[in-house]
Amino acid sequence: MDAHVSPSSVSGTARAPPSKSYTHRAILAAGLGDGATVHDPLVSADTRATARAVEAFGGSVAFAEDGTEAVVEGLSGSPGTPDDVVDCANSGTTMRLVTAVAGLVDGTTVLTGDSSLRSRPQGPLLDALEQLGATARSTRSNGQAPLVVDGPMVGGTASIPGDVSSQFVTALLMAGALTDDGVDVALETELKSAPYVDITLDVLDAFGVAAEATAGETADAVAGYHVDGGQPYAAADGEYRVPGDFSSMSYLLAAGAVAGDPEVTVEGAVPSAQGDAAIIDIVERMGAPVNWDRDAGTVTVEQADLAGVTVDVGDTPDLLPTIAALGAVADGDTRIENAEHVRYKETDRVTAMAEELAKMGASVTEEQDALTVHGGETTLEGATVDGRADHRIVMALAVAALVADGDTTIHGCEHVDVSFPGFFGVLEDLGAHAHPLD
Ligand SMILES: O=C(O)C1=C[C@@H](OP(=O)(O)O)[C@@H](O)[C@H](O)C1
Ligand SMILES: C=C(OP(=O)(O)O)C(=O)O
Numbered sequence: 001m002d003a004h005v006s007p008s009s010v011s012g013t014a015r016a017p018p019s020k021s022y023t024h025r026a027i028l029a030a031g032l033g034d035g036a037t038v039h040d041p042l043v044s045a046d047t048r049a050t051a052r053a054v055e056a057f058g059g060s061v062a063f064a065e066d067g068t069e070a071v072v073e074g075l076s077g078s079p080g081t082p083d084d085v086v087d088c089a090n091s092g093t094t095m096r097l098v099t100a101v102a103g104l105v106d107g108t109t110v111l112t113g114d115s116s117l118r119s120r121p122q123g124p125l126l127d128a129l130e131q132l133g134a135t136a137r138s139t140r141s142n143g144q145a146p147l148v149v150d151g152p153m154v155g156g157t158a159s160i161p162g163d164v165s166s167q168f169v170t171a172l173l174m175a176g177a178l179t180d181d182g183v184d185v186a187l188e189t190e191l192k193s194a195p196y197v198d199i200t201l202d203v204l205d206a207f208g209v210a211a212e213a214t215a216g217e218t219a220d221a222v223a224g225y226h227v228d229g230g231q232p233y234a235a236a237d238g239e240y241r242v243p244g245d246f247s248s249m250s251y252l253l254a255a256g257a258v259a260g261d262p263e264v265t266v267e268g269a270v271p272s273a274q275g276d277a278a279i280i281d282i283v284e285r286m287g288a289p290v291n292w293d294r295d296a297g298t299v300t301v302e303q304a305d306l307a308g309v310t311v312d313v314g315d316t317p318d319l320l321p322t323i324a325a326l327g328a329v330a331d332g333d334t335r336i337e338n339a340e341h342v343r344y345k346e347t348d349r350v351t352a353m354a355e356e357l358a359k360m361g362a363s364v365t366e367e368q369d370a371l372t373v374h375g376g377e378t379t380l381e382g383a384t385v386d387g388r389a390d391h392r393i394v395m396a397l398a399v400a401a402l403v404a405d406g407d408t409t410i411h412g413c414e415h416v417d418v419s420f421p422g423f424f425g426v427l428e429d430l431g432a433h434a435h436p437l438d
Helices: 022-032 045-056 092-104 121-130 167-176 196-204 246-259 275-285 317-329 340-344 349-359 391-402 414-416 424-427
Strands: 002-006 010-015 036-039 059-061 069-073 108-112 133-137 148-150 156-160 183-187 211-215 222-227 240-242 260-267 291-292 298-302 310-312 332-337 364-367 371-376 384-386 408-411 433-436
Touching: 002 059, 002 391, 010 246, 010 424, 022 036, 022 045, 022 069, 022 092, 022 167, 022 196, 022 240, 045 059, 045 092, 045 414, 069 183, 092 108, 092 121, 092 148, 092 167, 121 133, 121 156, 121 167, 156 167, 156 391, 167 183, 167 196, 167 222, 196 211, 196 275, 246 260, 246 275, 246 298, 246 317, 246 391, 246 424, 275 291, 275 317, 317 332, 317 340, 317 349, 317 371, 317 391, 340 349, 349 364, 349 384, 349 391, 391 414, 391 424, 391 433, 414 424
Parallel strands: 010 260, 036 240, 156 183, 310 332, 384 408
Antiparallel strands: 002 408, 002 433, 036 069, 059 069, 108 148, 133 148, 183 222, 211 222, 260 298, 291 298, 332 371, 364 371
């Protein structure tokens, strides 16, 4: 489906959806234990995939019709053999976390996903599961799904690269808590996307599971992570509440910074372990006045003439599309560095943003691990662009389109359902001329 975006301003207050990363982990943790009520879950295509996987292992997940909670019945630490192939759809988090849980099953689990997910790397996780005592392989022997996993694994030490996906570490820690021997994850390289492991430690802690980083050679270096085995999952009082999603917030804050008339306020911005809260500092560094009231959980951003900045996205890969869109509107160069792992997402987001912003007239230089947007050299023009079946590309292009000269058509706008269902409605409520075409 196409979305149509005309140049327009935005103002008012919007609420960010609940965190996708926290929701995946909370539903899985509740499912691996005796169940819990997860309040304010993100109800989206990706989190539904994790809910289906919990059900495939023998639990159940009921999302309330009004979306305010998910009631999870757990499988008490013993995932059963799924009756059918587990379809992780478009969700990398689901596939990685569920592959490790499959290593606990005394039987065979088969996992697949859509064509995007079947092209993403899983090899290091398969190797890790083998090191822990499971059998894990790719049906095509190319480190990609479909995957076949035979457990049970006992635990031990798994050595993995840290520069492909932090989700491998998250997966090994979450499943490792239910092994007999526990799991030591030894990182072969520096960890990218590290704040996502902090989110995992946060959720594990809330479910009564102890896990920690193990010290490296220097004071701030991390050698890996450790989780003891035999730790049941149990949320305090059987309840867990999901905070707002800063990656989703980034599009609303970026919209306010480029097209605020004069400002936009985003609710749901309670502090949590999410590295993507860095978007607040980034829009401020680019010149937009920002006020984050941490107690109230609100961020207000005013429109301003933005200036290019250099941003390292090693910790915050999901912000790359948003920063690239901001850079196309700013004056001067915006250089996004340490970005190679951003190529392993729903699509290669470095190339996708370079090519799609270029269609809108932006001047862009792409390197293997960096993207530089040369703002101010050209005028951003409305164009027909391709969201590449990737929710974040669609939303970032919609932000750029608000201030392009002329109308923009974005292909594949329905993919926002992966992380931010109703995104175009929220933009419209802020006053933007942005809507899906039937
Ligand atoms: O664990 C998570 O919830 C996520 C980790 C990150 O992936 P990588 O660790 O693969 O970079 C991020 O890009 C993804 O959107 C969500
Ligand atoms: C990469 C993402 O998610 P996942 O890895 O779960 O597909 C994302 O939401 O940007």
